[in-house]
Amino acid sequence: MTEQVPRHGDATSTAGEGDGAGFPAEADFPLEWGQVVETARSIAAVQEPDGGVPWPEGHVDAWNHVECLMAMTVAGLTGPARKGYDWLACTQRADGSWPMKIVKGEAVEKGGESNHAAYVAVGVWHELRVTGDEEFAREMWPVVRSALDFVVGLQTTRGEIVWERAADGRPAPYALLTGCSSVYQGLRCGVLLGEHLGDPQPDWELAADQLGHVLAAHPEAFADKSRFSMDWYYPILGGALRGPAAHARLAEEWETFVEPGLGIRCVSDQPWVTGAESCELVLALDALGDRERALKLFADMQHLRHDDGSYWTGWQFVNEKWFPHERSAYTAAAVVLAADALLGRTGGAGVFRDAGAHATDRPTAACGCSHARSR
Incomplete structure (x- = not known):
């Protein structure tokens, strides 16, 4: 019999859903839930008056902004989260994208990134799963639809999605593995949201199928960023990757990136562990049902926690200094989302675990596979 756990809203979620191996008792967890909420409040504390959630240096981008909104929703901070979604609706451009960087309401880098636009679908789907608020989802649906149409417009014949469209309208000449992996989740969440709202989007589903195949089978489609841990686990x-292939991928570079007792490196060639990447790997491990290592890694990175509940971005473990010397809202957000996934506190706890539930192999004639079929 599974334990029924409350979530923020009128609905309930069931602990043990998905392919996780069960949720730990909170007494055995590295943080009390009140401490998780405190971390979410550290995000709300830096939110700007217009609703944007900035990086420490002051700019806002849509991807990290959405991640922060998701964390605040998990903690029941609905007002600040909804203010952040209003910011997204107000700053979205006519083509469905957002500027790469916005400072004090002004675009300072005007190109539009595909992964930034796609992640809005993850946020809105997550918000619906946590709160059950259908009216909110319907209000945000035009924003999501425009954003994912922009994303799909950047897909190549082979199936990868290039990383940006420049301010003059030109698509980038290459794709990024990390970005496309996040885009894949965005497309899947968008498909689920559209079906839920009675407005199915088969073109997004086809785009996700083709992108998933390229992510799993065609590393040559992406610029080489292999020194970054994100390209390893994203x-x-x-x-896009589950089962034996996913376990093998983690095993291949585990010793390269994981620093026992500290977390994981941001890049393979620097003695620097980062909290956000560590918690994202926690989420990836949880998605594979590897909860023992997920819990261990989550506990290991708690040395980055500040007394006020915020988190230092990273730790240079040779010089033994915070690096950079900042506490970032996006790191706090990753901590909150990882805690929710491991504890199953809300209806959004499985949003990463469930991301691979609908994976379909759909190569194109352009990908070079012997069994490819045309689009």
């Missing part, structure tokens, strides 16, 4: 985090 195909799993975003849902």
